[in-house]
Amino acid sequence: MQQGAPRASPAPQPAAADRDHMRDYYAVLGISVDTTQAQIRRAYQRLARRYSPDVNLWDREAQALFEEISEAYRVLSDPSARTLYDRHGAVAGGTAPVGAGEESRRGGRRGEDLHVPVALAFQHAVTGITVDLSVERLSDCQACGATGARPGAVPVRCGHCGGAGLVWLGETTARAERCPACDGSGERVAEPCPACRGRGVSRTRTVARVVIPPGMDTGAQLRIPGEGHSGPFGGPRGDLIVITRVHDDPVFTRKGDNLYCELPLTIVEAVLGARIPVHTLHGDVDLVIPPGSQSGQVFRIRSRGMPRLAAEGRGDLYVTVRVEIPRGLDARTQELFREIGRLLPEVPHGESRSAVRT
Ligand SMILES: [Zn+2]
Numbered sequence: 582m583q584q585g586a587p588r589a590s591p592a593p594q595p596a597a598a599d600r601d602h603m604r605d606y607y608a609v610l611g612i613s614v615d616t617t618q619a620q621i622r623r624a625y626q627r628l629a630r631r632y633s634p635d636v637n638l639w640d641r642e643a644q645a646l647f648e649e650i651s652e653a654y655r656v657l658s659d660p661s662a663r664t665l666y667d668r669h670g671a672v673a674g675g676t677a678p679v680g681a682g683e684e685s686r687r688g689g690r691r692g693e694d695l696h697v698p699v700a701l702a703f704q705h706a707v708t709g710i711t712v713d714l715s716v717e718r719l720s721d722c723q724a725c726g727a728t729g730a731r732p733g734a735v736p737v738r739c740g741h742c743g744g745a746g747l748v749w750l751g752e753t754t755a756r757a758e759r760c761p762a763c764d765g766s767g768e769r770v771a772e773p774c775p776a777c778r779g780r781g782v783s784r785t786r787t788v789a790r791v792v793i794p795p796g797m798d799t800g801a802q803l804r805i806p807g808e809g810h811s812g813p814f815g816g817p818r819g820d821l822i823v824i825t826r827v828h829d830d831p832v833f834t835r836k837g838d839n840l841y842c843e844l845p846l847t848i849v850e851a852v853l854g855a856r857i858p859v860h861t862l863h864g865d866v867d868l869v870i871p872p873g874s875q876s877g878q879v880f881r882i883r884s885r886g887m888p889r890l891a892a893e894g895r896g897d898l899y900v901t902v903r904v905e906i907p908r909g910l911d912a913r914t915q916e917l918f919r920e921i922g923r924l925l926p927e928v929p930h931g932e933s934r935s936a937v938r939t
């Protein structure tokens with residue numbers, strides 16, 4: 582059940598003004614004023630099928646058209662409402678729906694989204710950061726107040742669509758699309774605004790302050806509603822979409838929320854075990870290396886990874902130990918290693934040897 586205007590009205594208007602803002606319902610359905618009820622229903626069914634939100638899920642223009650079509654059918658299919666509507670049209674002078682343009686000018690097409698790439702230092706991906714982005718975007722033209730008309734000039738009915746804002750594709754099909762000449766407003770600008778050349782919007786450079794939360798990764802997107810391009814002729818702004826690229830860190834490698842790093846061990850630490858302080862993004866942690874640790878063994882330190890972007894907590898830090906084999910030993914140390922070698926149990930060579938390392 583749709584009551585009243587399909588679009589959200591920006592402000593309550595006096596009752597007398599409402600009539601002037603009505604669409605020409607006959608033009609919306611592509612029918613003439615003397616069409617029968619059966620023909621109205623057929624015209625509506627064809628259009629409703631074409632512009633149904635079920636098949637145009639992501640198409641805002643189709644959705645807006647569908648709402649207009651439904652509204653037109655709701656009025657014209659009700660004989661008493663239709664009579665009332667016809668009479669109002671006569672009162673208004675029987676002219677083309679100038680009001681159509683008025684309405685779309687107030688709640689016009691939404692502006693495009695604006696995509697801005699942002700490079701982040703690794704540390705800022707960890708902590709989050711507030712950045713001031715210099716963005717160039719379409720904004721309402723100040724000279725003409727987004728109307729596109731030279732100040733003082735009177736808009737005229739669009740000759741291409743006859744003021745309906747829709748044009749019909751072919752004689753036999755019931756396909757209609759937004760009038761390209763007037764962008765669906767139903768009006769043409771007789772004298773375009775010199776500042777924006779009649780488009781109602783102009784490019785301006787501005788600073789957008791964006792709060793980047795902790796945990797952003799390369800390719801992650803942040804959507805800031807209403808900070809994109811202005812729509813034509815006073816339409817609402819699209820969104821600002823910030824796409825981040827995070828610089829690599831020399832120590833930590835990132836995979837999702839987890840971090841990976843390597844830790845060199847002396848051969849003595851690996852053999853006898855040790856307690857080694859490890860730098861993490863969230864303070865130092867003592868990592869306990871058990872006696873007999875092997876090179877390549879991985880230790881997990883919980884909750885010392887990246888902050889989770891859309892959730893509580895942090896990922897983990899995985900530390901891979903690398904046992905450094907000493908080189909260039911002096912004679913005395915070499916002799917000690919030989920002695921150790923004599924004390925160590927035999928390690929069988931061959932295929933079983935590779936199974937010793939896990
Ligand atoms: Zn302008």
Ligand SMILES: [Zn+2]
Pocket residue numbers: 739740741742743744745746747760761762763764765766767768
């Ligand atoms: Zn037009």
